[in-house]
Amino acid sequence: MGKRLKTRLARFLIACEGAVLIETLLAVPVATVFAAGVLEFGNVFWQRQQMQVGVRDAARYWSRCRPDFGACSIDIARNIAFYGNPAGTGNLRVPGWSDAADLAITPATPPGAPVATDLVRVTGTLDYLGSPLFRLVTSGGISVTYVHEQRYIGW
Numbered sequence: 001m002g003k004r005l006k007t008r009l010a011r012f013l014i015a016c017e018g019a020v021l022i023e024t025l026l027a028v029p030v031a032t033v034f035a036a037g038v039l040e041f042g043n044v045f046w047q048r049q050q051m052q053v054g055v056r057d058a059a060r061y062w063s064r065c066r067p068d069f070g071a072c073s074i075d076i077a078r079n080i081a082f083y084g085n086p087a088g089t090g091n092l093r094v095p096g097w098s099d100a101a102d103l104a105i106t107p108a109t110p111p112g113a114p115v116a117t118d119l120v121r122v123t124g125t126l127d128y129l130g131s132p133l134f135r136l137v138t139s140g141g142i143s144v145t146y147v148h149e150q151r152y153i154g155w
Contacts, residue, residue: 040130040131040133043130043131044144047094047095047097048144050093051093051094051097052124052148054080054081054093054094055123055124056122057084058077058080059105059121059149061076061077061080061086062074062120062122063120063150063153064153065110065154066110066112066154067109067110067111067112074108077105078100078103078105081093081103081124082097082103096126096129097126103123103124104125105120105122106120110152110154114153114154116151118152119149119150120149120150121149122147122148123145124145124146124147125144126143126144126145127142128141128142128143130142
């Protein structure tokens with residue numbers, strides 16, 4: 001029995017027929033996880049960039065609002081951030097980023113007359129949940145926050 005086992009073991013170590021199969025079984029899962037990770041992080045960065053654009057657009061709008069003209073509305077600023085237009089129509093810039101609590105705008109009402117020290121601060125927060133594979137690997141989502149400050153200049 002011992003000699004027979006040694007013969008089979010020696011034949012197994014010398015044979016090359018299964019080498020490609022074994023190498024594939026080792027390499028494919030690693031390459032798949034790596035490719036999925038690259039795509040997932042690319043999506044995180046894309047959504048972060050879209051959120052940054054929305055936050056900057058809302059800050060730009062709010063920093064130029066003048067309450068004397070009566071056209072300023074915090075809802076319009078939020079629509080610009082979330083949808084990219086004042087009406088709030090069309091697709092969201094970032095899927096799932098539409099809650100008013102995700103966008104903080106200070107001051108809540110623009111000053112009547114601008115002073116050189118007046119600042120508008122807009123903070124956007126996004127909870128990135130990701131794909132089902134990403135949720136399987138992590139315990140929760142990623143929280144992305146972006147803050148933009150701009151001097152208030154009025155219209």
